[in-house]
Amino acid sequence: MTTLILTVAGSDRPGLVAAVADIVDAHGGNWESSQLAELAGVFAGVIQVAIPAEQEEDLQQALRALDGTLTVSVHTGADAPARDQPITLQILGNDRPGIVREVSAVLRAHDLSIHDMTTETRDAAMAGGRLFEASVAATVPAAADLAALRVDLERLTSELQVDITLD
Numbered sequence: 001m002t003t004l005i006l007t008v009a010g011s012d013r014p015g016l017v018a019a020v021a022d023i024v025d026a027h028g029g030n031w032e033s034s035q036l037a038e039l040a041g042v043f044a045g046v047i048q049v050a051i052p053a054e055q056e057e058d059l060q061q062a063l064r065a066l067d068g069t070l071t072v073s074v075h076t077g078a079d080a081p082a083r084d085q086p087i088t089l090q091i092l093g094n095d096r097p098g099i100v101r102e103v104s105a106v107l108r109a110h111d112l113s114i115h116d117m118t119t120e121t122r123d124a125a126m127a128g129g130r131l132f133e134a135s136v137a138a139t140v141p142a143a144a145d146l147a148a149l150r151v152d153l154e155r156l157t158s159e160l161q162v163d164i165t166l167d
Contacts, residue, residue: 001050003032003077006063010070012043019066020047027059028052035116043070048077084142087112088135089153093162095121095130102160103136106152110145112138132162 008020017036024031029051036045051059063072091103100119107114116137124131140146153164 001030002053002056004029004049004051004056004059005075005077006047006049007045007073007075008036008047008070009042009044010066012038012041016043016070019069020063020072023059023062023066024049024051027055027062029055029059085140085144086137087140088137088167090165090167091132091134091136091162093132093160094124094127095132096160099132099160099162100134102156103134103164106149106156107136107138109152110149111141112144112149114138 006020008016010016021031024047029049031047031049033048034045036043036047038044060074063074066072089103091099093099104114114136117134119132119134121130121132123129140149150166153166156162157164
């Protein structure tokens with residue numbers, strides 16, 4: 001079996017997931033994992049499928065038939081490098097430009113690999129304005145200096161005026 005990663009995007013409407021799932025199934029594939037969302041009227045997602053190697057080209061051709069409805073990119077999956085320690089970050093604060101950029105820069109500087117990140121903004125109930133909230137799951141290499149990571153994240157909490165919880 002070959003692992004493929006499909007990225008999909010198109011104007012949101014009923015039946016988009018079913019259209020992709022039908023094509024994957026028709027080519028002997030197995031839908032293994034996905035993250036799908038509607039954002040500002042656009043349906044977007046990332047899907048991991050396993051498919052017999054001999055069906056890969058036929059699947060890609062069949063997915064091209066969705067052009068005009070969905071834009072689909074296909075990437076061959078790779079074995080993830082071994083990383084030792086999972087961590088999660090929870091971020092909450094007043095929304096402002098640059099929060100994701102600053103947090104991801106600190107994670108990159110410490111060689112952390114983000115494997116799942118969810119962000120959203122919402123109205124602040126009592127104070128007015130917008131709140132930014134994020135959940136980040138990452139992996140830390142064995143050689144990482146967790147104390148230095150904590151120091152850099154604490155610096156960000158002050159600079160960005162957000163709460164960052166590291167688990």
